[in-house]
Amino acid sequence: MNVFLLFSGGKDSxxxxxxxxxxxxxxxxxxxxxxxxxxxxxxxxxxxxxxYEFMILEMNKELLEKIIETIIKTGKVSKALNLLxxxxxxEVIKRYDAKIIADxxxxxxxxxxxxxxxxxxxxDRYNVEIVSPLKGLGxxxxxxxxNRYFIVEEDYSDRIKKSDYEAxxxxxxxxxxxxxxxxxxxxxxxxxxxxxxxxxxxxSSFFR
Amino acid sequence: MNVFLLFSGGKDSxxxxxxxxxxxxxxxxxxxxxxxxxxxxxxxxxxxxxxYEFMILEMNKELLEKIIETIIKTGKVSKALNLLxxxxxxEVIKRYDAKIIADxxxxxxxxxxxxxxxxxxxxDRYNVEIVSPLKGLGxxxxxxxxNRYFIVEEDYSDRIKKSDYEAxxxxxxxxxxxxxxxxxxxxxxxxxxxxxxxxxxxxSSFFR
Numbered sequence: 001m002n003v004f005l006l007f008s009g010g011k012d013s014x015x016x017x018x019x020x021x022x023x024x025x026x027x028x029x030x031x032x033x034x035x036x037x038x039x040x041x042x043x044x045x046x047x048x049x050x051x052y053e054f055m056i057l058e059m060n061k062e063l064l065e066k067i068i069e070t071i072i073k074t075g076k077v078s079k080a081l082n083l084l085x086x087x088x089x090x091e092v093i094k095r096y097d098a099k100i101i102a103d104x105x106x107x108x109x110x111x112x113x114x115x116x117x118x119x120x121x122x123x124d125r126y127n128v129e130i131v132s133p134l135k136g137l138g139x140x141x142x143x144x145x146x147n148r149y150f151i152v153e154e155d156y157s158d159r160i161k162k163s164d165y166e167a168x169x170x171x172x173x174x175x176x177x178x179x180x181x182x183x184x185x186x187x188x189x190x191x192x193x194x195x196x197x198x199x200x201x202x203x204s205s206f207f208r
Numbered sequence: 209m210n211v212f213l214l215f216s217g218g219k220d221s222x223x224x225x226x227x228x229x230x231x232x233x234x235x236x237x238x239x240x241x242x243x244x245x246x247x248x249x250x251x252x253x254x255x256x257x258x259x260y261e262f263m264i265l266e267m268n269k270e271l272l273e274k275i276i277e278t279i280i281k282t283g284k285v286s287k288a289l290n291l292l293x294x295x296x297x298x299e300v301i302k303r304y305d306a307k308i309i310a311d312x313x314x315x316x317x318x319x320x321x322x323x324x325x326x327x328x329x330x331x332d333r334y335n336v337e338i339v340s341p342l343k344g345l346g347x348x349x350x351x352x353x354x355n356r357y358f359i360v361e362e363d364y365s366d367r368i369k370k371s372d373y374e375a376x377x378x379x380x381x382x383x384x385x386x387x388x389x390x391x392x393x394x395x396x397x398x399x400x401x402x403x404x405x406x407x408x409x410x411x412s413s414f415f416r
Contacts, residue, residue, distance in 0.1 A: 001352075019227065019230075019231065022227075022230040022231070023227065023230065023353060023356075024356060100349070105344070107324065107327075107343070108324075116315065116316075119315075119346070120346070123346060123348075129346060129348045129349045129352075130346065131344060131345055131346075131349050132344030132345075133341075133344055133345075134344065135315070135343045135344025136313070136339060136340030136341055136342065136343025136344060137339055137340075137341075138327070138328070138331060138337060138338065138339075140331075140337045141308070141337045141339050144209075144337075145231060148231075148232060
């Protein structure tokens with residue numbers, strides 16, 4: 001059974017995919033892109049490494065403008081990222097006729113996050129399943145699972161090469177001359193998966 | 209790494225254990241018992257079947273009296289079962305020096321359930337991890353996973369042979385001549401795992 005996994009190449013969506021793969025699902029990693037900068041290539045590398053199929057979900061540049069407008073208007077990224085996450089799920093359903101959609105949202109995540117009623121509303125309207133395998137796991141459990149399975153690179157948001165929602169939003173805001181540090185924290189550590197530890201596959205594999 | 213799993217022998221706690229086992233944990237299934245009636249034997253059968261270690265967490269009969277008092281006072285089982293779940297987690301931590309405690313709570317469960325702040329409070333006070341692997345899964349996803357891995361027997365609460373919190377509470381309330389249908393629904397369907405489908409082990413195995 002196919003699961004369409006919203007995928008950034010970071011450790012959370014990578015681990016969500018790993019859990020679902022172990023449960024017998026076929027993982028199709030979907031990376032959201034507005035076509036402004038090809039950040040998706042980092043997600044694709046990780047998807048290849050983990051043995052997930054990979055697709056780019058190209059979203060409208062007008063939506064990106066609207067997302068940035070919302071960030072500036074609300075002064076925060078939370079509402080905009082939640083909206084984008086919800087729209088991404090709906091786009092995956094409509095475009096690929098997806099029946100099962102997964103994400104890497106954790107128990108302690110504030111953003112992006114959907115309420116149980118928002119999730120159920122999407123499930124009922126489209127007759128689909130939404131699965132968040134990390135939703136019952138705290139940061140300690142996640143840290144130990146990530147260490148068990150992945151080799152991870154950590155760095156600050158500006159330098160890390162990964163392709164989450166924020167990457168392209170920040171990039172485009174900078175292009176437009178907006179001071180992104182009014183909205184995004186300056187020293188926010190991010191991470192991405194750069195290798196798989198050997199217990200998950202035949203041998204350890206790296207890429208940089 | 210050992211995970212102490214609060215375990216009834218039903219499909220939810222069985223599946224929670226299966227997911228954690230696939231992630232490399234050693235499962236110690238813990239069944240709560242007040243020593244009134246040996247319902248634990250049903251949980252033990254399922255634990256044996258699934259390859260989980262098994263322990264009985266014997267709880268004080270005074271606690272059972274208090275639980276029943278709470279049910280009668282509040283007119284509902286929800287508050288009492290939440291209290292019992294929380295106390296069970298704390299007892300597992302104290303008695304077995306457990307570092308990781310898991311349960312089979314689902315996304316759509318109302319009872320038993322702990323709020324995120326209650327969970328974090330226990331995690332911080334005792335320096336432990338609490339893991340709910342089914343917390344991000346809806347009923348459709350659970351149904352398809354249960355069907356993929358388990359052979360399940362379904363029946364009404366009164367007839368099913370399993371060992372969740374309710375079994376002994378209902379039994380003891382009946383012994384005391386209390387009309388349990390003032391508090392528990394009469395036609396509530398329950399289920400327990402009676403076999404494993406062959407993809408999870410060498411062959412399919414049954415017990416009745």
